[in-house]
Amino acid sequence: MFTPTYVVQQIINGVNLGSMYALIAIGLTIVYGLLRLINFAHGDLMMLGAYLGLLLLSATFTPLLLTLLIPMLVIGFVGVLVERVAYRPLRGAPEVTMLITSLAVSSIIENTMVMSVTAQPRAFTLPPGVNQLHTVAGVSFSTLDVVTVALSVTLMTALTLYIRMSRTGIAMRAAAENLRAARLMGIDINRVVMVAFFLGSALAAVAGWLWAAKYSTVEPFMGFLPGLKAFVAAVIGGIGVIPGAMLGGYLLGFAEIFFVGFLPPAFSGYRDAFVFALLLIILLIRPNGILGTATDERA
Amino acid sequence: MKGSTRNLLVGVAYVVLLGGLLWLAQSTLNNYYLRILAVIGINIILTVSLNLTNGFTGDFSLGIAAFMAIGAYTAALLSLPVAMKTASFPGLPEWLQGIAAPFLPATIAGGLLAAGVAALVGVPVLRLRGHYLAVATLGLMVIVRIVANNWQDVTRGARGINGLPPVSNIWWTFGWAVITIYVVWMIVNSPYGRAMIGVREDWLAAQARGVRLLRTRMLAFTISAFFAGVAGALWAHLITAITPSSFSFVITFNIVVMLVVGGMGSITGSVLGAVLLTLLPEGLRQVETALASGGAPVYGLSQIIIALLAALVMIFRRQGLFGGKELRLPGMVERE
Numbered sequence: 001m002f003t004p005t006y007v008v009q010q011i012i013n014g015v016n017l018g019s020m021y022a023l024i025a026i027g028l029t030i031v032y033g034l035l036r037l038i039n040f041a042h043g044d045l046m047m048l049g050a051y052l053g054l055l056l057l058s059a060t061f062t063p064l065l066l067t068l069l070i071p072m073l074v075i076g077f078v079g080v081l082v083e084r085v086a087y088r089p090l091r092g093a094p095e096v097t098m099l100i101t102s103l104a105v106s107s108i109i110e111n112t113m114v115m116s117v118t119a120q121p122r123a124f125t126l127p128p129g130v131n132q133l134h135t136v137a138g139v140s141f142s143t144l145d146v147v148t149v150a151l152s153v154t155l156m157t158a159l160t161l162y163i164r165m166s167r168t169g170i171a172m173r174a175a176a177e178n179l180r181a182a183r184l185m186g187i188d189i190n191r192v193v194m195v196a197f198f199l200g201s202a203l204a205a206v207a208g209w210l211w212a213a214k215y216s217t218v219e220p221f222m223g224f225l226p227g228l229k230a231f232v233a234a235v236i237g238g239i240g241v242i243p244g245a246m247l248g249g250y251l252l253g254f255a256e257i258f259f260v261g262f263l264p265p266a267f268s269g270y271r272d273a274f275v276f277a278l279l280l281i282i283l284l285i286r287p288n289g290i291l292g293t294a295t296d297e298r299a
Numbered sequence: 300m301k302g303s304t305r306n307l308l309v310g311v312a313y314v315v316l317l318g319g320l321l322w323l324a325q326s327t328l329n330n331y332y333l334r335i336l337a338v339i340g341i342n343i344i345l346t347v348s349l350n351l352t353n354g355f356t357g358d359f360s361l362g363i364a365a366f367m368a369i370g371a372y373t374a375a376l377l378s379l380p381v382a383m384k385t386a387s388f389p390g391l392p393e394w395l396q397g398i399a400a401p402f403l404p405a406t407i408a409g410g411l412l413a414a415g416v417a418a419l420v421g422v423p424v425l426r427l428r429g430h431y432l433a434v435a436t437l438g439l440m441v442i443v444r445i446v447a448n449n450w451q452d453v454t455r456g457a458r459g460i461n462g463l464p465p466v467s468n469i470w471w472t473f474g475w476a477v478i479t480i481y482v483v484w485m486i487v488n489s490p491y492g493r494a495m496i497g498v499r500e501d502w503l504a505a506q507a508r509g510v511r512l513l514r515t516r517m518l519a520f521t522i523s524a525f526f527a528g529v530a531g532a533l534w535a536h537l538i539t540a541i542t543p544s545s546f547s548f549v550i551t552f553n554i555v556v557m558l559v560v561g562g563m564g565s566i567t568g569s570v571l572g573a574v575l576l577t578l579l580p581e582g583l584r585q586v587e588t589a590l591a592s593g594g595a596p597v598y599g600l601s602q603i604i605i606a607l608l609a610a611l612v613m614i615f616r617r618q619g620l621f622g623g624k625e626l627r628l629p630g631m632v633e634r635e
Contacts, residue, residue, distance in 0.1 A: 038430055038433055089614045090613065090614065093613075093617060094617075096353075096357070096359055096563075099359055100555060100559055101610050101613045101614070103361075103552060103555065103606075104610040105610065107552055107603070107606035107609075108606045108607060111600075111602040112603060114598055114602075115603070119598070228441070231434050232434070232438070269449040270445055270446075270449060272441050273446065275438075275441075276438030276442050277442065279434070280438075281423070283435065284423035287427050
């Protein structure tokens with residue numbers, strides 16, 4: 001029953017979903033690496049990106065590329081703003097306080113959206129052509145799928161180069177390794193954290209746009225589950241390690257699609273349960289993830 | 300007289316006083332206020348027991364909604380009348396079909412199952428440092444909801460279970476609240492509780508002093524889950540109808556806010572936080588409706604205010620109202 005075309009189709013779907021998880025997971029993992037903060041508001045920035053994209057799309061004169069670039073920039077700055085207002089006053093406080101604050105920020109963003117645009121889901125419609133289906137040798141994919149994968153890979157390559165080569169990128173890696181030592185070496189931690197939030201949030205906005213385009217709908221709580229799953233992806237790859245977030249994102253995308261695609265249909269309802277069961281298994285057998293170094297995460 | 304004996308007597312006196320007040324409430328208040336009062340009792344149970352993990356042990360659990368759901372569904376399936384089970388649950392296992400358990404054993408069973416699930420989650424997660432527990436327990440919430448949605452034979456899926464016997468009332472919820480406070484207070488003031496606080500303050504030092512980390516954290520987490528399960532059972536039999544979406548993240552978040560407003564690591568703080576933050580949204584809901592002025596009510600406002608409160612407490616008064624200290628009730632003495 002699993003013909004080669006069917007398998008290829010599942011792989012394409014997996015790459016697609018994985019790309020979006022990877023984009024979200026990067027922001028989570030950078031921030032976790034620097035501040036040991038599980039940023040629960042990250043998924044909501046993704047949601048804001050999707051809404052802003054929708055707003056720009058409905059103004060028909062905006063070129064398609066700009067409906068993606070403007071949310072990237074704006075949400076990047078929103079991320080910086082959130083860090084400045086909510087997280088920076090807590091620098092050096094117990095990790096739990098930041099965690100609670102990020103839950104509060106998440107709730108504030110979501111409910112502000114509920115108040116301003118209501119909780120009703122809205123259709124996210126793309127200009128004609130973008131969702132066009134192509135069929136090559138029995139395998140079908142849309143132009144959007146190609147854009148998703150190409151864009152994600154481009155952005156992730158650019159990010160990797162930036163983190164590897166630029167002074168800020170090197171500073172970021174140093175700060176992630178040891179915040180205090182980095183500060184002693186004269187690294188401006190606030191700047192590094194700011195850049196981290198900008199980059200992470202911008203990528204989340206892209207993921208939000210792509211997610212909304214894929215499922216053709218936006219609603220204020222759409223970021224919760226992808227954000228949570230992206231954290232699972234980051235843990236799979238090794239939390240705090242940027243290539244790990246990408247790897248984890250793709251692995252989780254594949255795992256999820258294969259779970260639905262290759263098991264009897266009765267299981268497909270348990271898709272999300274599978275993801276979190278996977279998290280528990282990973283934490284049991286390899287808590288540092290695939291690319292994570294064996295730091296003493298064990299208590 | 301020994302301090303502990305004296306405290307016990309004073310404690311009993313307070314419980315009698317509480318009983319008197321509840322009796323007064325029962326005979327004067329209408330159903331709307333009695334219901335709010337019952338919910339206050341449930342929230343006290345949830346906040347005080349969450350304090351054991353999140354406050355005293357320093358592990359951040361976000362599993363309230365999941366454990367409540369487990370407790371609620373378990374108790375509901377046990378307490379439903381047999382006739383209703385045969386009519387609505389044809390697929391239910393034979394042995395469960397024939398049972399219509401009284402409320403108390405059903406509630407305890409709900410708590411025990413929640414504690415069992417907590418133990419399953421705890422084994423992989425509590426061995427680790429870092430706040431993986433927060434994400435894992437949120438994941439558990441998603442899992443529980445999906446199981447409740449898909450396990451048609453037992454949970455009736457999205458239709459949920461309705462027509463539960465409306466046996467829950469202020470006597471049950473405050474009775475359990477008193478038990479919760481007593482148990483948590485006894486644990487915190489025992490060597491186990493000291494070990495928990497040790498784990499929170501400095502796990503390495505605690506370990507060096509012979510504290511078994513996993514066991515200590517596990518104890519706090521499972522006991523906390525037990526009471527959350529109990530609270531879920533009480534809640535289910537108060538509102539008499541449950542669906543998978545009844546147990547959303549909002550519940551968990553609000554209990555966390557009650558905890559941090561009262562002050563993590565303070566039992567009296569938890570009680571006060573639970574009371575204040577149950578009443579606040581009730582008041583705000585009326586504001587939301589009043590603001591409607593013809594249009595739809597401004598949903599979301601009360602939730603924003605609660606979240607804002609949490610963020611402000613974290614930024615400006617991290618220790619909460621009570622700052623980890625206990626309000627000593629008049630008549631009680633410090634334990635020697």
